Amino acid sequence: xxAATGTHDALVRAWAADLRAGSAQRWADFRVGAxxxxxxxxxxxxxxxxxxxxxxxxxxxxxxxxxxxxxxxxTAGPGRGLxxxxxPGGPPGFGTPPVEPDALPADELVRIACGVLVTLLIxxxxxxxxxxxxxxxxxxxxxxVLGAPMTAAVLRDELRSxxxxxxxxxxxxxxxxxxxxxxxxxxxxxxxxxxxxxxxxRLWESAMAQDRLPPGIQLGTIAARLSxxxxxxxxxxxxxxxxRAAVALAGEILGLxxxxxxxxxxxxxxxxxxxxxxxxxxxLNVGEDGRDLLADQVWPGLAGVESDLALAPxxxxxxxAQTTAERxAADLRAGxxxxxxxxxxxVPVRRAGARSKVxxxxxxxxxxxxxxxxxxxxxxRSARPxxxxxxxxxxxx
Amino acid sequence: xxxxxxxxxxxxxxxxxxVQDLLFxxxxxxxxxxxxxxxxxxxxxxxxxxxxxxLPWGGIEREATGAWDRLAEKxxxxxxxxxxxxxxxxxASRVQVARALESLGGxxxxxxxxxxxxxxxxxxxQENVKHRREATYASFLDDLQDPExxxxxxRWFWGVQEVPDVLDRWGSTLPKENIHLITVPPPGAPRDLxxxxxxxxxxxxxxxxxxxxxxxxxxxxxxxxxxxxQLNEKICDFVPNYxxxxxxxxxxxxxxxxxNRGSAALxxxxxxxxxxxxxxxxxxxxxxxxxYDVVGDLDDLLPRPxxxxxxxxxxxxxxxxxxxxxxxxxxxxxxxxxxxxxxxxHEEIDRLHGEIRSAHATRFYVAKQHLVAKARTSPVAARGxxxxxxxxx
Numbered sequence: 001x002x003a004a005t006g007t008h009d010a011l012v013r014a015w016a017a018d019l020r021a022g023s024a025q026r027w028a029d030f031r032v033g034a035x036x037x038x039x040x041x042x043x044x045x046x047x048x049x050x051x052x053x054x055x056x057x058x059x060x061x062x063x064x065x066x067x068x069x070x071x072x073x074x075t076a077g078p079g080r081g082l083x084x085x086x087x088p089g090g091p092p093g094f095g096t097p098p099v100e101p102d103a104l105p106a107d108e109l110v111r112i113a114c115g116v117l118v119t120l121l122i123x124x125x126x127x128x129x130x131x132x133x134x135x136x137x138x139x140x141x142x143x144x145v146l147g148a149p150m151t152a153a154v155l156r157d158e159l160r161s162x163x164x165x166x167x168x169x170x171x172x173x174x175x176x177x178x179x180x181x182x183x184x185x186x187x188x189x190x191x192x193x194x195x196x197x198x199x200x201x202r203l204w205e206s207a208m209a210q211d212r213l214p215p216g217i218q219l220g221t222i223a224a225r226l227s228x229x230x231x232x233x234x235x236x237x238x239x240x241x242x243x244r245a246a247v248a249l250a251g252e253i254l255g256l257x258x259x260x261x262x263x264x265x266x267x268x269x270x271x272x273x274x275x276x277x278x279x280x281x282x283x284l285n286v287g288e289d290g291r292d293l294l295a296d297q298v299w300p301g302l303a304g305v306e307s308d309l310a311l312a313p314x315x316x317x318x319x320x321a322q323t324t325a326e327r328x329a330a331d332l333r334a335g336x337x338x339x340x341x342x343x344x345x346x347v348p349v350r351r352a353g354a355r356s357k358v359x360x361x362x363x364x365x366x367x368x369x370x371x372x373x374x375x376x377x378x379x380x381r382s383a384r385p386x387x388x389x390x391x392x393x394x395x396x397x
Numbered sequence: 398x399x400x401x402x403x404x405x406x407x408x409x410x411x412x413x414x415x416v417q418d419l420l421f422x423x424x425x426x427x428x429x430x431x432x433x434x435x436x437x438x439x440x441x442x443x444x445x446x447x448x449x450x451x452l453p454w455g456g457i458e459r460e461a462t463g464a465w466d467r468l469a470e471k472x473x474x475x476x477x478x479x480x481x482x483x484x485x486x487x488x489a490s491r492v493q494v495a496r497a498l499e500s501l502g503g504x505x506x507x508x509x510x511x512x513x514x515x516x517x518x519x520x521x522x523q524e525n526v527k528h529r530r531e532a533t534y535a536s537f538l539d540d541l542q543d544p545e546x547x548x549x550x551x552r553w554f555w556g557v558q559e560v561p562d563v564l565d566r567w568g569s570t571l572p573k574e575n576i577h578l579i580t581v582p583p584p585g586a587p588r589d590l591x592x593x594x595x596x597x598x599x600x601x602x603x604x605x606x607x608x609x610x611x612x613x614x615x616x617x618x619x620x621x622x623x624x625x626x627q628l629n630e631k632i633c634d635f636v637p638n639y640x641x642x643x644x645x646x647x648x649x650x651x652x653x654x655x656x657n658r659g660s661a662a663l664x665x666x667x668x669x670x671x672x673x674x675x676x677x678x679x680x681x682x683x684x685x686x687x688x689y690d691v692v693g694d695l696d697d698l699l700p701r702p703x704x705x706x707x708x709x710x711x712x713x714x715x716x717x718x719x720x721x722x723x724x725x726x727x728x729x730x731x732x733x734x735x736x737x738x739x740x741x742x743h744e745e746i747d748r749l750h751g752e753i754r755s756a757h758a759t760r761f762y763v764a765k766q767h768l769v770a771k772a773r774t775s776p777v778a779a780r781g782x783x784x785x786x787x788x789x790x
Contacts, residue, residue, distance in 0.1 A: 078451030
């Protein structure tokens with residue numbers, strides 16, 4: 001190691017120590033004010049700009065912040081990304097070009113955050129929970145709920161809690177629909193919750209290339225199939241602008257006083273985009289069953305409920321979305337089943353504040369919050385004397 | 398604890414498959430000499446590499462859980478020399494390298510095989526195309542020339558191919574004499590020279606394990622790779638990866654298009670050659686100062702004089718048509734073979750249905766069926782059926 005490299009590395013380690021102690025000073029400012037450090041090899045590899053910047057952005061009020069900082073600095077970035085980004089100010093060399101840490105792309109920091117999150121999550125994979133028990137009332141007619149996947153899941157849970165079974169020989173069939181972009185967003189959330197890793201844009205690209213909506217939200221096809229199987233009189237297509245209105249309409253049809261639909265925690269757009277990155281990493285570490293348990297039982301508590309953000313079709317897909325939605329609306333108008341609401345609702349309209357892609361900066365902010373809550377959860381776990389980590393081996397780097 | 402661990406970390410497209418195949422097929426003979434290649438298939442260390450680097454890989458990572466720890470455990474338990482080899486290890490970060498070295502124990506030697514950049518550039522693009530990518534050659538080369546390495550493609554390429562950086566990440570905590578840089582001989586060198594160089598590092602007699610042909614990655618010509626890239630554009634939204642692997646990569650590319658290449662070899666345009674030459678010279682100058690054990694000649698890493706460039710984004714129409722026809726022929730023959738398979742399976746299903754029908758045609762079976770049907774409506778028959786079932790139980 002040259003003297004210049006040693007001095008630079010010592011300065012980087014000094015900044016790392018400063019951040020670990022709770023500073024939020026940027027590298028550019030720290031470097032100007034710092035005294036020249038004597039060359040030092042230090043312990044372990046010199047942290048990369050991405051690891052350091054993630055520490056800088058974390059909430060300094062988190063308990064045992066220094067230990068969390070140590071964990072971040074000792075955790076390698078998973079997946080594909082910039083390899084060991086150096087900080088500016090060092091001698092010229094080979095490898096990834098130096099980057100001012102606060103200028104790093106947000107997705108690069110999200111990648112590092114995901115490595116730390118996985119390390120924390122897999123330390124305590126919950127055991128499989130017994131399915132909740134409900135008071136079954138077999139004399140009540142079953143209800144089949146299909147269509148908008150996340151809203152349908154919320155409605156199914158509510159009905160089950162009232163002893164109404166899912167399906168049956170001659171069920172009342174509800175097909176939940178709404179604006180196509182919202183249906184696609186729900187479809188995306190549902191796929192990611194089930195372990196998928198598809199990006200929002202990719203979902204649209206795939207659908208457009210095949211000129212077909214993903215299964216599960218092909219409202220006309222679903223309603224026609226149910227109509228053929230159970231009779232048109234038993235099929236109700238519900239079209240509403242938002243999940244609350246859809247569930248309220250469902251309550252009217254079923255003659256039930258249903259509470260307003262509350263989105264499932266952990267299924268918002270930012271949570272979905274973050275879970276998309278985490279999914280393959282969780283599978284890699286604890287297998288698909290472990291991922292499912294974490295996603296079902298732990299993730300909702302960590303990710304919480306987001307404010308109602310909306311996603312619009314990606315650029316270049318708006319025309320296809322309109323045409324497809326009009327086709328769906330025409331199918332619904334031509335169907336022999338009951339349609340509650342205006343079929344025109346399916347056609348997406350430009351909504352204020354809707355973005356055509358998930359904002360990486362917003363995902364990073366969200367990831368920092370989830371990371372903080374995961375850290376607190378892990379501290380609580382380690383404080384329990386009788387609960388050793390469920391995973392036999394764990395890694396921090 | 399293993400006395401010595403030889404960790405071959407890349408680079409891709411430098412004969413790694415050949416070496417892994419040889420180590421795997423000779424693993425029993427090697428073990429008898431105290432050299433362990435702990436693998437149940439030639440590329441077994443791929444999963445361990447995915448696990449070490451926490452690298453999702455199109456769903457294959459499902460099989461990688463705990464793979465590195467298991468590999469390291471085998472290495473620690475072996476009393477002699479252990480060889481671990483996978484080319485994607487080249488892109489490991491320093492934290493991942495530290496974990497790998499710590500987990501292996503023993504005296505670790507890093508082996509990195511390198512080939513000149515002008516041959517690596519088209520080889521890597523071709524590999525990308527064989528893995529469903531749709532990027533044109535021009536955009537691929539643009540991405541790699543971006544000094545910020547903004548694209549995922551550039552990050553990966555330089556992560557595995559930038560020789561001084563890879564060796565610095567893997568070797569900065571090891572003695573220089575434990576770092577072995579094998580250079581891939583230039584075109585026209587004897588075919589077995591690369592194996593001789595590997596054998597030297599592995600301390601094997603190259604003649605004892607010499608072989609005519611080993612596993613190599615299929616190489617395509619300009620027109621063939623152009624057809625494949627355009628095919629990717631058309632089918633990748635419809636064909637899932639497991640079908641793509643079997644039908645396109647294996648059947649079309651490996652068994653057909655790569656046999657008897659029918660068009661010009663891939664190369665680089667003149668301006669890219671100049672850029673790559675400059676980079677290569679800076680690498681060679683740096684490596685000469687590092688004091689590593691160079692097996693071969695650092696000058697092997699300097700590009701040979703530029704050859705004629707045929708643009709795979711605009712190949713000669715006649716070559717493209719010929720390659721397209723070859724692809725269509727191959728896929729039609731494959732489709733016919735699959736149809737034959739389908740017909741045979743239907744015949745088998747019909748035969749089994751026939752056997753079931755024969756079994757159901759006996760008087761006793763017909764009487765039983767009648768009783769079961771009657772039991773649905775007649776309480777007497779239901780009681781009789783229940784009694785029969787109790788008797789059978």
